Amino acid sequence: MSRTIYGPDHQDFRRTVRGFVETEAQPNYARYCEQRLIDRDLWLKAGSLGLLGLHVPERYGGGDAADWRFTAVVLEELSRFSSGLSSSFGIHCDIVAPYLCDLTDDGQKTRWLPGFASGELITAIGMTEPGGGSDLANLRTTARKTGDGWLLNGAKTFITNGSRADLVVVAARTAPGRASRGISLFVVEAGTPGFARGTKLDKVGQAESDTAELFFDDAVVPPENLLGEEGRGFVYMMQRLPQERLNCAVSNLANAGAVLAETLRYVKSRKAFGTPIGSFQHNRFKLAEMTTALDVARSYVQDCVLAHVAGELTAVQAAKAKWWSAQVQNDILDNCVQLHGGYGYMRESPVARAWLDGRVSKIWAGTNEIMKEIIGRDLGI
Template sequence: MKRALYGEDHAAYRESVRSFLTRIYDPQADDVRTGKGLPRSFWLEAGRHDLLGLEVPEAYSGADAGDYRFNAVLIEELARVNAALASSVSIHCDVVAPYLVELTTDEQKQRWLPGVCSGEMLTAIGMTEPGGGSDLANLKTTATADGDSWIISGAKTFITNGYSADLVVIAARTSPEKKARGITLFGVDTSLEGFSRGHKLDKVGQDEADTSELFLDNVRVSGADVIGELDQGFIHMMSFLPQERLGCAVSNIAHASQILTETIAYCHERKAFGEAIGSFQHNKFLLADLTTRIEVTQAFVDRCIEAHADGDLTPIDAAKAKWWTADVQNQVIDHCVQLHGGYGYMNEYRVARAWRDARVSRIWAGSNEIMKELIGRDLGF
């Protein structure tokens, strides 16, 4: 079924992204996996190919695409290569970049955005804490005023790009008595005294993405590093979460779709009892089920992409897209592993790595249970 949301410009951009990944990423894929993170050379090449500043105005070295569908194309193509690549790059240019475009002063834009677009300033976002998980309103990191400065202390964990980031958007509590309404966002330069990182976390999957703990021990930042309004950080985060969750949905379904496509090809090639394994009725019916599941889910995600491009995506629809695609992705890839038999359990096979990579999508950007809670509240419960 032809996808109606994309036009000729999007198709041309897709080909450009594919070409870039084939030339720049594919030759170093094994090294990236064993190194547990993208090298800076990749980011610089991505910057040179205008992949990192789709939402950034031209005045700050961005591409200023002005159409979220280009973001979706980029995420889809990254996810088809592997889910970790999509998560690392989208955190930088689809999650953090909007904060820096929408909430910053002109001075901050001049200071940060050109480097974000060129790949010289890698970014991450520090929301999740060791004892907090999805409970952003109760974070423990504090920022205390000291003259014209702020002193930040606390810890963050599970931070994608955290090990190599140059700038981290940190959520900290500035007015403890206000609870959720006392949180502020700061742009923290990771070279500052008191800022440190743990080792790269040993994850079950997503080997290509560097993930680490961050520690802030009396890190002094200036008032010029406050992002957005004082004590409005929680509201700011809530306003940007729909795009983050939609990006997860775009990645989830693209990743699952690619692995299913490769599995169908495998089922044509693999023989058992003298026949292609896809010709056995159980497998044939299963593949028909998985294909339909992917295409129906894709139709909903496409509608969400269109709505977001038009400024109409609701937080509830983003939550629906995030949890549903995460579940579908895990269901589909699990079946793909089964169809590969023993080979599906070998890390040298892409389907096994994809299976490991997919599991976290039901946890991050708000767990699937939290997404259902939000949808349930919207139903009046």
């Protein structure tokens, strides 16, 4: 049994994205990994093809796509090739986009959205703090109002696109002692006095996706860079986290599916004792288990995508999709490394790269443990 949630327009768009990956990203991938940074030229090419501004209004240079399935297509095609590539572009076009499209006034839209859609302005989002992890309600970064705007103090860590982002959406505490009700959002621009970046972090995987620490030492943020209403930052983040977690789920399964497909080809051609290794009963059972787990997980995630398109996706549904897809992905990747044997442990092997890249999916956007906490609380436990 199989189905598709995509129509002809989505599939036409998929061919565009796949062509972008094959002709633009793939030939330069080794360089991106070596420099731990994706060239700006690739961002500009993605912008010219309409991959970055899908949900930006047309008058600001975007595609004005009301259907999130177009974003899902981008995530799937990027993730099939590289989790890191999907991470960098996904943060920009799908995680930051709702903040800049939904919470900005006309002046802010005019300043930021055209460059956002074209790839001239690369973006990041600063939520996670050193020692804070998934506990967004207890942010320590502060923003103090002054006559000239705000003074921002604190630090963020593990920020994707952080080393070169032109705009960073930063969550900061504007009302001490009010927990989640005292958080506001700001757009911090490159070159802001008092804003500094650490060196690119040396991650286990996803080398091509630049990740950095951000530091704010009396960073001067003008009043017109407040995003939305003061004190509503936590609400804004909670409203947009389900989409971020669905983003992860779609990406996780696309990545796992590509690695599993490659492994199936490998076990049919690789022989041991004169027999294709895929025909050994143990291996055949493992492949059957992985294929079933992937199909079942994909069916649930597809239902979540359709719910999101209809405006009905809940935080609990997104939590289930995020943690389970990450678990399925990592189980598949680990089994595929095992089926490749020693070759699967070589860094130049695609399956080894995917194995290293995929481990973080059980950590970011809220750890799997946090996802289970959300689900468990919904059960009244």
